[in-house]
Amino acid sequence: MRRAFTLIELLIAMALGTVIIYTAVAGFRLASSSITIANRLSLENRIIRAGMANALDQADFWTDVDAPGGDTTDTAFNGQALRVWTEKHPYYRIGGRNADIDSLPGGDWWMYSWHPDNESFEFEPSRTKGAPFTPFSASSGAMAALWPRVSNPANPELERGWSATYAWPASDPRTWWYGDYGSVLDECWADMGSPVGPNFLFNWQETGRYGLFANRNARPNLGNDTVTFYGDSGRFGQVDASHSWRDNQLWSLRNSLGVYGLADYLPANAISVIYGGFDYTRASDTITPVDERTVQQFTGMSNYHFPQQARTMQGTVIGFFPFNPYMFISPSSEQQPLWYNYNNSEDTINRIIGQQRGQSSYKDGRFDNYARLYNSTSIVKPLLPQKPDSWPDCSVRTYRHLKVGHFITSCEVTWTSPLTGERSSISFNSFGTTLRGARQQRALNPSPGSGGWAAWYKLGDSRNDLTLDDYVP
Amino acid sequence: MSLIRPVQPCRRGTVLIVVAGISALLATISLAFLLRMRADGEEVRLMLMLTQNRMSLYAASNYILEAGRIGWDTNADVPNQVHHEAYGWIDVRDGQPGPKLSLSSASLFPIATIGRFPLEAWRRPPCAIGLDQVPNPIVTEVTNPGISRSDARYGRPFLRNIDPMPVQSATLTASALPSVAFADWVMGDRVGGISSGTPIMRPESQGLGWFRIYRDGPATFVITVGAGGTRGFKDWNEVVSGPWGDQTSLFGGQLVFESMLSGEVRQWFRAEWSAAIGGIQPAREAKQNSHGNYTFKQFGWELHGGQVYASRGNACGTFSFFQRLRHPPERW
16 A cells, blocks of 8 residues: 555645745845845945045036036026126026115126125126136126236236236245235225224224335325325325236236135235225215225225234135025925025025125124035035936035135035935045136137037147136137 | 655656755845945945045145155255255245255256155154153052052152153164164164165055156146056056166066056146145234234234134145146146
């Protein structure tokens, strides 16, 4: 007789088989799950690494604030919002804070710089619309005569325009500052004619009229100045200032690039003060052109004495303010866009542009901490705008600002896990291309297919492309 | 009668197939996993190399800053010599290319010169100090259990040891003359002793990175940084007959060099040195007081709001610009 399974054997065999199959399936599923988790973590790590590499690229090429070849996704500015101010910029013609500017002639915001200390506007109709990535040699439209080049081999002090190959050597006397080291100074847009003491008067002139020696005007008109330490200074009339190159460089750099650009292009700790030629006009106030009285310092801090930080930008925080549609987008539910930091008021852009072009940011009460400064000086860009939903969200942003005499470039990579929603970020400081370097990377007249980048072979090579810092020969 | 059931040959084959299939599946998953981890490792390596390059860029920047004004020795192998000061890459005295020690002397790093700098860590660098942060602990029961309170050392801050402690050769005896001990400390670990020989480097630090500087103008430089083992040589031709002569012994052969070159990450930058110093506040203020006198305050000043910053000196100069180059230039 052939032996068969008994019922008990069958039951035991089935039970054992079930256990074995279950164990195998569970083990297999665990292995698969582990692989999946590992793959997911690997993907997350890859995206983080890509984000960090992207941040370093941004630090090196400034593509987060200016796309040399354009950016079709940026329908308003084509990725080049900082090349020139146009009516495409929001609130371009709105005017200013508390309708103050609206009451003035020519109330376009680009003519003004907000001055936080004096609660007033600086109105400079002769200014052109320079932005951080505006070519110096722009020769048409709104940028006409931004910073014309003037050659004068016989008298280098009278040369004008930027030279990318001139190193501002300390041995060249035209790079020196000729001023009163200890003069009490206030900016010329402070309350005119209201002397309340030596600390609140402009160019007190304790040690003489230094506008004689260096002046933005090569031939300044030194008329009577009734508000000096010694009373009426008397009249010198029109004189030939020995030095005007340096003051013109500062003036034109600021008007061409804004205050961040000025700080970037000047030698370190340069005294950011010039004498003369400030065409200040405000409502009922019109300054008599007493050229050395109209001292101008560019840091947005007034009422201090040289060598205080106000004169050398050391105590000032100057942010690089980007401008493109990302500034209006909330990077997350916890973070507000740049717009928000200005209380959504119509003067938002006035302030941004005023600070971009002329004034410091940290002294503005709205920048009372670094978080606000960071949120206002960076653009949050998604690393992968088009990606599968199951992939982590990742964004990159780069902050650039000047603080206590140091340029700082901070990068932040933020990612969100699609499974847990956990949000994490890595921040680090980087060291790379400066604004001047970024402008030299960009071609003035891009050749077809170059993507807007300037080719550079070697110093002095005729094949080198012209850059934003060069002039058309 | 046997209790073992006979198994048919076809069932043996089925089990084999099932087991082999599961094994193959697991092996495939494992292999894919390992490959992914390997790829991750490679990508991490790339990130490390980019980071290494950034560190090399820092080093190159520091070299340019320091070489312009300070740190020139007439012979680096001679201990205790005076470090000669220079006057900038554009000499502040006459506006001519520097750095030079006297007005009439030639530049120590002329225009169109290449400097090549493999980055390695010394086993014991010059002027090394030890990690012991408390070389002179006050003797108590804790430091010396059982010590009597009547002991002359007890509780007294005797400065028995130099603070911080210098790190010197293990072969240096306690009876060595102070001049010998000092020279040993200043020169660091070198092959053949203190007065000759090349520095001894840590093996694990070699072949990781380098920088290279080409001076293309009075104050402008092309900086190349690399993460890899080529020691800053552009190509094999330069190894064989470059400005440094035949250096083939460093690599053993062209294949070795080419292999290193293929795995290396290189980046190019351009920078301009400036004579202006940065990061320092020369004085707080020169202010006219109510008596018509000027008052000058000292270094270290108070920023608005009561923040106090120490003065930050930088005697070497700064950079006017830094620019990453998108492609290697023709000369570097």
